[in-house]
Amino acid sequence: MIVFVGAGPGAWDLITVRGQNYLREADIIIYAGSLVNPKLLDVKKEDCVVYNSALMTLEEIIYVMVAGERERKEVVRLHTGDPCLYGAIQEQMDALEQEGIPYEICPGVSSFCGAASALETEYTLPGISQSVVITRMAGRTPVPKRESIQSFAAHRATMVIFLSTGMLAELAEELTAGGYPGDTPAAIVYKATWPEEKVCRCTIDSLATTAEKEKITKTALIIVGRVLDSEYQRSELYNPDFTTEYRRASRGVKDNE
Structure with missing residues (x-):
């Protein structure tokens, strides 16, 4: 199993709990070194092998993933933010599918x-x-x-x-x-x-x-x-004149049921 993990926006403690657990368990981590905070790697195992994808091509990244999977290693592909935005993960997932290798995505804070x-x-x-x-x-x-x-x-x-x-x-x-x-x-x-x-x-x-x-x-x-910078209208959600599924209006007749 290859896991794509969203590293979060930058601060080392803004990765998800699930994402950090994957990093702790990883035998191989391929991380976007030009964008990901390297402090996130502090939780890795001593014998974990780390690759910086900023220095790699897609083909080299896939080679490491495939080799790791065939050796039954836990492989984490660590992307900045959330992988779904400008992460170039679709081409990686397509390549893994061609190799018959399963994967999953752990979202992150963009x-x-x-x-x-x-x-x-x-x-x-x-x-x-x-x-x-x-x-x-x-x-x-x-x-x-x-x-x-x-x-x-x-x-x-x-x-x-x-x-x-x-x-x-x-x-x-x-x-x-x-x-x-x-x-x-x-x-x-x-x-x-x-x-x-x-x-x-x-x-x-x-x-x-x-x-x-x-x-x-x-x-x-x-x-x-x-x-x-603009003045805005108050949200109806907490307006005392507004009825919701959970709360009746305390005054007035405005209703959203």
């Missing part, structure tokens, strides 16, 4: 959750935004035209933008071309939940200059939207 924590922000606020768009700028890896930043910006929903810190001037142009005003609040969250975490609040217009001033060139998320 960095976009860590960024919200750092910002002390809720991405979904009544009357402001009820949707979160998670996306990236097109770079060496293209993005389908129908999923361009400009097309998503037309909705003015909360946006969390990965892998785009080196293209902030272009990002700002795309956002404003799509419909966000230039003074829309934004934030650059560098290495969310790591000891060196840095939160830089700005606007769309000042994204590039803020990153330049703070010397941030990579390993950051960009958050855009009015949830960062």
Whole structure:
């Protein structure tokens, strides 16, 4: 069995209990060394063999997995955040299926959750935004035209933008071309939940200059939207005038049964 484990957003203690248990039991760990906090490996067994996938190709990673499985070793593939976001795990799972090797996925806390924590922000606020768009700028890896930043910006929903810190001037142009005003609040969250975490609040217009001033060139998320500064409507969930499945309204007649 190969286990894909989400390492969490960065802090060593934000991995799940299940994920940490898999690390403790592993005979082989292949981890994304350019992004995963190496302190997470402190729980490994003394004789555990560790590979840094930042130095490996897909074929080399699969070779280690297959060899480990054939030797009846416990193999953990440790990915940053949650493996389902920009983790390139589908190609690994497909290769394992071709080899007839079983696998499972242990989810993790994504960095976009860590960024919200750092910002002390809720991405979904009544009357402001009820949707979160998670996306990236097109770079060496293209993005389908129908999923361009400009097309998503037309909705003015909360946006969390990965892998785009080196293209902030272009990002700002795309956002404003799509419909966000230039003074829309934004934030650059560098290495969310790591000891060196840095939160830089700005606007769309000042994204590039803020990153330049703070010397941030990579390993950051960009958050855009009015949830960062707007007044919002109170949630109906705890409104005394609102009836739910579990509680009757204490006054008024508003009902959601």
